[in-house]
Amino acid sequence: MTNDLPLTKDMILDAAEQVLRRYGPDKTSVTDIAKFLQVSHGTLYRHFASKAALRESVTERWLDKSIAEPLEEVANTSEGSAEEQLRLWLETLIKKKRMYAVDDAEMFVMYGDVTLASGDMITMHINRLMKQIALIIERGMRMGEFKPGSADAIARAVFLATLIFHHPSHAHEWASERIDEDFNTVWQLLLSGIK
Amino acid sequence: MTNDLPLTKDMILDAAEQVLRRYGPDKTSVTDIAKFLQVSHGTLYRHFASKAALRESVTERWLDKSIAEPLEEVANTSEGSAEEQLRLWLETLIKKKRMYAVDDAEMFVMYGDVTLASGDMITMHINRLMKQIALIIERGMRMGEFKPGSADAIARAVFLATLIFHHPSHAHEWASERIDEDFNTVWQLLLSGIK
Numbered sequence A, B: 001m002t003n004d005l006p007l008t009k010d011m012i013l014d015a016a017e018q019v020l021r022r023y024g025p026d027k028t029s030v031t032d033i034a035k036f037l038q039v040s041h042g043t044l045y046r047h048f049a050s051k052a053a054l055r056e057s058v059t060e061r062w063l064d065k066s067i068a069e070p071l072e073e074v075a076n077t078s079e080g081s082a083e084e085q086l087r088l089w090l091e092t093l094i095k096k097k098r099m100y101a102v103d104d105a106e107m108f109v110m111y112g113d114v115t116l117a118s119g120d121m122i123t124m125h126i127n128r129l130m131k132q133i134a135l136i137i138e139r140g141m142r143m144g145e146f147k148p149g150s151a152d153a154i155a156r157a158v159f160l161a162t163l164i165f166h167h168p169s170h171a172h173e174w175a176s177e178r179i180d181e182d183f184n185t186v187w188q189l190l191l192s193g194i195k
Helices: A009-023 A030-037 A041-047 A051-076 A082-103 A105-117 A119-142 A151-161 A168-173 A179-194 B009-023 B030-037 B041-047 B051-076 B082-103 B105-117 B119-142 B151-161 B168-173 B179-194
Strands: none
Touching (some): A009 A105, A030 A051, A051 A082, A051 A119, A082 A105, A082 A168, A105 A119, A105 A168, A119 A151, A151 B151, A151 B179, A179 B179, B009 B041, B009 B051, B030 B041, B030 B051, B051 B105, B082 B105, B082 B179, B105 B168
16 A cells, blocks of 8 residues: 655655664665655655665754754854853753763664765754854854954864764763763863963 | 794784784684684683783784874973974874874774773873873973963863874774864864963
């Protein structure tokens, strides 16, 4: 039996996310997702050229929803000190990554794999996050709270220098007792370079 | 035929390194190393409790020789500016990691695996490197070149904040065109926190 409703990209991604969560990213096939949607796998391939492309799209949407959008809210605030805002932004990123690594393990593992495989989508995601940091840095500079300089360069440096706390390849280190103290140590040095 | 010479730890590690380089870390068995040494694998197990312990010892010696010792020389210099010394130390670490990732790929892959598996040995290696950074930072503070502060904390922050440039999990990113520019961006921010 096949479904007569026209398939939208979002319907496919919703189904893929559910099936990936149920079977795990390694065991899920395009056929599993097609079955779940009650369509032929040929129909799916008309929307996504490969399993890799489908995994990338699922990850892209997941990163937007669970990471980039909530952080956007923090970056767009224009109250309080920029120092506190920057620290809140970083802590929100780190807290969310840690939470998803445990509570949404299937999606997180897939995101880790996709990070190693698909450069362009991840580069776009990272650029979006760096732009948010730059917004906060610019605000701090405007208010005279931060030293003048290139907000984009400083934002990139802040993101790269805190990688151990949010890059999926380091997820196994986030359970360390020392991790919060380490973040604070790095934060103090970065802050003393920014202020 | 078995060899009558008493086996030293260094003889085993020399043999293991040769065999691991020849067959690759995944395909090498303890039996391969025993055969190479013309001893029974029982004899080998008297020195190393497991294949994992043997791999860890080979990696430990390799890290000492190829990373920690050459960097020790840089850290022990007491001429010139501490800023230049710190930059040279970091650039030496980064250059060596990049070189070994390409020119000694088998050992480097094994080192990457061991980094994920054996916490204590890697922690000791990292502590040794952080102590070297602290020595340079202390010198800079003594000379009034760097702001006063906790040299140990700053050293740890510098090491962690530059992780993307020297941690084996990021080796696939070192071929990026942007990597030297990125190091410079992070370096500038760290330096402006230290000076």
